[in-house]
Amino acid sequence: MKYRxxxxxxxxxxxxxxxxxxxxxxxxxxxxxxxxxYDSRNExxxxxxxxxxxxxxxxxxxxxxxxQENAKNEYRCSNDWFKRAKFIAAQxxxxxxxxxxxxxxxxxxx
Numbered sequence: 001m002k003y004r005x006x007x008x009x010x011x012x013x014x015x016x017x018x019x020x021x022x023x024x025x026x027x028x029x030x031x032x033x034x035x036x037x038y039d040s041r042n043e044x045x046x047x048x049x050x051x052x053x054x055x056x057x058x059x060x061x062x063x064x065x066x067x068q069e070n071a072k073n074e075y076r077c078s079n080d081w082f083k084r085a086k087f088i089a090a091q092x093x094x095x096x097x098x099x100x101x102x103x104x105x106x107x108x109x110x
């Protein structure tokens with residue numbers, strides 16, 4: 001029993017930190033990173049992977065993963081992920097952007 005309590009106390013900060021990190025990845029900012037990486041890839045070809053930081057890659061991956069999972073669950077969404085990411089990224093800077101669910105829905109309509 002003591003070992004379970006000790007293990008729980010050791011893992012608790014890790015679990016809380018992971019939860020907080022997930023909340024710090026807004027979809028709009030993540031999609032901006034994704035679009036920027038692919039825009040630079042088109043300009044510089046193979047150097048895009050070498051010039052992308054780990055944090056940029058993680059944010060971009062979050063956007064791509066959300067878009068792919070949403071497309072898989074929404075049968076009516078047939079737009080490609082890059083068009084959807086560009087639509088969502090274009091919302092950056094708006095005073096009152098749509099909620100993430102609304103952004104995902106609207107990006108399917110584009």
